[in-house]
Amino acid sequence: MADVAPLAPGATPVEAPPPVRGGRLGLHGSEFWAALAFLIPNFSGFLLFTAGPVLFSLVVSFTNWSLIREEPTQFIGFANFAQMFGDTEFWLYFLNTGYLMLGMPLSIAGSLFLALLLSQKLRGLVVYRTIFYLPSFTAGVALLILWKALYNPDFGPINALLDPLLRGLFGPDAQAPTWLLSTKNLLGLHVEEVRLTWEQFGLGARDAIIFMGIWTAIGGANMLLYLAGISNIPQELFEAAQIDGAGPWATFRHVTWPQLAPTTFFIIVMSFIGGLQGGFEQARVLTSGGPSGTTTTLAYCIYTKAFEEFQIGYASAVSWVLFVIIAIVTLVNWKYGSRETVDG
Amino acid sequence: MKWVFAALLLVMGLLCIPAQRGLHDPIPPGKTRLVWITDDNPVRKQQIELFNQLHPHIDLKIDPTNAGMEKVIVQSLAGVGPDLFDCYNGFQLEAYVRAGIAADITQDMLDLGIDVGKIIWPAVAVTNITGGRVYGFPGNAAADAIFYNKDIFDRMGIPYPGRQMTWDELVAVAQRLTVRDENGRATQFGFLTDWWKWQDLAMMWGARMFSDDGTRCIIDSPEAIAAVECLHSLIYKHKVMPSPVEEASASQGGWGSGTIAFFNGGKGAMAFGGRWWLCTLRDNKDLRLGVTLAPFGPGRVYRGYGRSTLVSANTKHRKEALEFMAHLAGPAYNQLINDQADAVGPVAKYCAGERFLHNPEYPEETYNDLWAEAMDLGVPDEVSPYVNGNLANRILGKQLDLVKNDQKSPADALKAAAAEINEQIDAARGVGIARGEGSARGERTARADGTGGGA
Amino acid sequence: MVELHRATARAHRREEWWFRTGRFIASHALLLVLAVTMMIPFLWMVFASFKPLPEIESLRFLPEKWQPENYGQVFEQIRFARYYFNSIFIAAWVTILQTLTSAMAAFAFARLRWPGRDTVFKLYLATLMIPGVVTMIPNYTLMVKLGLLDSYAGLIVPASFSAFGTFLLRQFMLGIPRALDEAAAIDGAGHWRTFWEVILPLARPGLVTLAIFTFMGNYGSFFWPLVLIKSDALRTLPIGMLYFDSVYGRQTNLIMAASVMNITPLILLFVSTQKYLVKGIQLGAVKG
Structure with missing residues (x-):
């Protein structure tokens, strides 16, 4: 069975059995050229549109390049990086980025749960699947305007539901959150300093974005990936589990979950990458990064630095720091993820 | 599988044929196409028609999708920019000039017999003149006043506000005009203004953004603090203005957002806004309007603003672009702007005379002389050569948001903002000095050249 | 011995039937609730697309006046x-x-x-x-x-x-x-x-x-x-x-x-x- 299970990206793929005597496999050289031929279309695009620009931006991150300066651009060493690390704002944006990723585990678990529900042989699944995937269809602008209306503190449907509920529970003085207008958050992060404060405890713009994110993502790409992953699990494994008398939980624990490990791994890696790069559209359309910068993520910070304040050098430096953070997180994931998959 | 891909590629290939059709808007034969990046204000259409009518050899087209400084700069640097583009404040002008994409047309304008600095409203000169050089011509100019809803005043039996109220009088009237239901939810506000107009108030109180040489941000002065405290008290002490929550609940849907929609919807008795509001308000036949001058602060000035159109340094049609500049300075254009109420025309002398004061199409607008009066008292925003205006605005916006939400006192917020902006200034100057460039732009004063300024 | 085995098998089958039906109902109920939650904002969008502009602000879900x-x-x-x-x-x-x-x-x-x-x-x-x-x-x-x-x-x-x-x-x-x-x-x-x-x-x-x-x-x-x-x-x-x-x-x-x-x-x-x-x-x- 072992050679059927999809492998974790980090694990060495199970190599083919030793070549048949006289066969033409095993010659590294011949497969190398074939591989090159297969890679060329993708690789050329990669060099042109990714590798080149990235190296370019690395060079730029050591300069003071600004679009609105008459003096020639110069190399300024690590000044951009020094400025960034000395700036409280950078760390606040870093925290914001991390905070907005707190919904991730919930969203992934939800996707898995939905996929399990939808992978049963039931009627009407096509309809459900389409409905769950709907939020992923909607173009950014429309979706965001929709949520802006839903979060409206006075007339929005969300508070229309919450208001009476809170009043009933906590008395007439209880107030529903003002959502996108509020700097509060569930960790009590301070607005201007890197510390916690009791005053900021509550629900605010960041939480609103998290809830919206879960709603959008739960039935989206991750659910589809899980569905596809479940469909790739050999049916015999379920049959074997059934013969062994395993209940649904045991089947999940011992068959589905370990078999889905590569999918989960992939989803986690992609969610981390997406989360660390994320928050741009929400900030741009929904909140302009506010109130008081609390929904500004690193990606939005790069955008404002580059395209509103025209400091391309500094923006490139921030991007590279973001890039390194993502790389570290991914490497940690990879190490941990591949071990887990192999053991599972 | 191979055939699936082959078939798909074939289909898509065939679709390229209709796709290529009608891609580029053909330029009418014998005409020169001028591309102008501006916003898509509905009144712009008539403005373009007028120009094209008077200049049959030119085909002026607007390009609203590429508005936004970053696009103008990037496209122009790439050599595919527009012929003309708009500039909304002094910082933008500085940026365009520094980036080398705004053409110096000082001499050309003089050759055309137009002394730009002399004829335009001084309050908008920061958007087209810097360092004594001319880079474009203003399209309009504005200084705000108080709009009031006559029906609300009549209904409540309160006399219309006089030409010159004090802030105390305004607050007293506004309190009487604010109506709340039994839940404490306001159904009508006495006074409306956008929160970012704390800048207007700060100027009216005589506060300055930067020191004369631009090396210090002094927005934490007692005057500025008093001005922001006044605005804050309108929301939280006198409760005559919507709080952020109340404001958000009305900005969904509808034409325009925020204050103007509120006022247009009859939810406010008085509102602080510009003449360009009339472009929207005139359409509302149920609204009986009055306008009066805004109360003076201690500084006895108003904040002036406007929009200039600059000539691109990369344009291939400089001659035609200059014809457009001359058009902006001429009577036909200025009269159109004044008629449309797209604020007031850029040339001061046309904001006078019977046609301006009593437009026969809008006989109920009997207050037009006050626009010119307000413009005379207009002072432009300040710019420091050492700090990026967008960055300064972001810092201020972040702090003032906290005041607006009652999370920080005006004094603390302005102090924090000034400190942060000064840090940026120091960094910019420090780097400059370290590189031996000194303060090449140091002499350029904060209150940009030749703009008057009434403080 | 055989009897006993048969009985357990029957019990097992019945149990399974109950289990299957229960799961069927529970799954559908759950899916339905989730689907409705997902749909509400979209229904709002569809209905809003038929509303005249001033009606957008109202809390009513359906348009008062349909405006296709x-x-x-x-x-x-x-x-x-x-x-x-x-x-x-x-x-x-x-x-x-x-x-x-x-x-x-x-x-x-x-x-x-x-x-x-x-x-x-x-x-x-x-x-x-x-x-x-x-x-x-x-x-x-x-x-x-x-x-x-x-x-x-x-x-x-x-x-x-x-x-x-x-x-x-x-x-x-x-x-x-x-x-x-x-x-x-x-x-x-x-x-x-x-x-x-x-x-x-x-x-x-x-x-x-x-x-x-x-x-x-x-x-x-x-x-x-x-x-x-x-x-x-x-x-x-x-x-x-x-x-x-x-x-x-x-x-x-x-x-x-x-x-x-x-x-x-x-x-x-x-x-x-x-x-x-x-x-x-x-x-x-x-x-x-």
């Missing part, structure tokens, strides 16, 4: 049909090219053995981590150099190479048993034939999934076209729709009408590819 003219207005005020075509045309091109190039690269990473493969793959994967804003300015200047500014090619070509797709398909291809390639090799098939005739058909669920993701992603892409496109005729839907949300007014009802029309092709696409996905699920049990 909103849909006609969308076509009247902007060149909606053209934007529609552009969005689909561009997204379709990107989807085909990306699926093809990704599948080829994934084949090289998953099925071929060559020195340094995993290192190169990790490097490839690393490109996923590059924030899009980083490459925008260099890419923009590149487009200018290549003369692709304000053109379909400028929108299609840079989006056609994806490390994401390569990663996704490599994962799927790793799950296909090695024995199949070898069987093909023994039959004398070269890599090219193995790729087209053995691997791609088996990787169909992956290909379909990638195609859906790619299409959706590019159909709604906003930032790159916003920067790259100048002419009206080349605008895509998300950019065209901005017209209704300018400083001079937000026509929320028209935005909603445009959005409804915007997502319709995607729903159709999704529903039609469902079949393949379901098939993929049935075919998923690759016999080892």
